[in-house]
Amino acid sequence: MSDQELAAGSAAPDFTLESDAGESVTLSSLKGKGVILYFYPKDNTAGCTAEAQGFRDHRDDFAALGYQILGVSRDSVKSHCNFRDKQSLNFPLLSDKEETVCNLYGVMKEKMMCGRKCFGIERSTFVIDPEGKILHALRGVKAKTHVEELLKLLKA
Template sequence: MSELVPGAAAPAFTLPSDAGTDVSLADFAGRKVILYFYPKDNTSGCTIEAQQFRDALARFAAAGYAVLGVSRDSVKSHCGFRDKQQLNFPLLSDKEEVVVNAYGVLKEKMMCGRKCFGIERSTFVIDEAGKLTHVLRNVKAKTHVEELLKLLEVA
């Protein structure tokens, strides 16, 4: 696997979504995509981040960006999270960990004194040609969306 840096091709993927359909990166050919990875539905940090993406979606869309959220949660879990938080963008389920591994976001973490693997909160911005323009790893849930708006110069 080549290193994911700005200018590299974004790894292709197809994942099941909360809408009951498969979503592929190829579905967004010719469009810009914000692909964000988060650890778990209905946890405090992930809820804050999802709410902020929800609230900023019109601004991202006006600048030509689609937003996609990815975690290892099930489609059923995503549906509950979407409905509870009134999310307005697709949530993709990567239970097989194919895409989280392709993007290098599955990391060893310490939880309650034990080592485990979890998703490192990360965002990849992809241009219309399928190339990465920004690779943001280990972002903070509370400030990430606002920082992303500034980075992408979204009004």
């Protein structure tokens, strides 16, 4: 985990991860485009499905504002493919099985699951400008309302 949490104004840490399309996606190769980089706990769970559907349904709204969407979890590419196909997702899902990017962005947090402590992804979104700077670092977001709230924030 990073010693300091990333905040607005920080340079977005660069990374390369494999996508559900079997391609390597490198953040720095997207320079010149805005990026919505969202981290979610697990494919095919209720909250993560609701959030992904929100991004799917509003992809064109984000594109009109100059942003492309990238979803990141620790799930495998195979799991991402199943999730993408089942939910008709229209943006890349990136596999971070080694938690490298999760740790770069400081989203791995201690959580309580069924009364036991464990480490998992804190649902978080980073809005990255075309120059690679973080405009917004949103942590602990709510799956069902996050996408609408994010759109309002970016339109303001």
